[in-house]
């Protein structure tokens with residue numbers, strides 16, 4: 001579907017011309033419409049949150065599969081860098097679980113809270129710098145953190161519209177994996193799962209960070225639908 005067709009399908013008729021003008025100004029169609037479908041649920045989006053991506057739906061799907069295989073519900077989950085709340089809300093609707101969602105951005109947290117309400121789920125959203133203000137232990141720690149290196153080329157429409165705080169990370173994009181993994185022993189139960197979305201060239205480097213900081217029983221790097229490394233699952 002082209003962006004124009006997408007607008008036609010999802011915007012009320014009287015808003016179409018205004019929407020088309022925004023499209024010409026290079027505003028992402030999802031922000032113009034104001035919502036996206038993520039893993040079968042409706043998620044409101046605005047310029048304060050990253051537009052949830054198809055790859056992340058696959059992270060949720062794979063994570064559910066591993067939770068069912070290795071853990072016993074009910075479980076406790078924390079979603080680090082929750083943004084719109086897409087991961088938290090979709091997991092809450094599919095698993096018997098309690099979910100905490102944290103973000104450093106208060107504006108993003110407000111969108112996430114609204115999304116939980118819209119989808120009739122209860123999630124505890126609060127502000128933290130990754131695991132810094134997090135107490136307690138979780139069966140599943142999941143994150144799609146910012147992972148684009150500052151020198152990587154990024155599409156203009158993404159860089160100019162989506163929050164840069166949701167996109168970029170220092171240290172070749174590895175900053176947040178290291179930040180999380182350094183503290184994760186305090187917050188993960190055994191058995192437990194740590195699930196990350198990752199950049200396509202980051203798998204081996206993150207594996208090395210994992211080995212430096214935690215004891216694990218298995219690590220799996222998995223591919224997205226375009227056959228690129230995109231996920232890492234750490235079983236502890």
Ligand SMILES: C[S@@+](CC[C@H](N)C(=O)[O-])C[C@H]1O[C@@H](n2cnc3c(N)ncnc32)[C@H](O)[C@@H]1O
Pocket residue numbers: 049050051052053056080081082083084085086087102103104105108128129130144145146147165166167
């Ligand atoms: C790539 S976005 C992911 C958003 C959402 N989880 C998703 O998958 O669509 C990364 C998120 O991490 C948040 N973030 C950035 N730095 C952070 C930090 N130091 N602590 C917590 N969250 C942070 C951003 O505000 C953003 O919402």
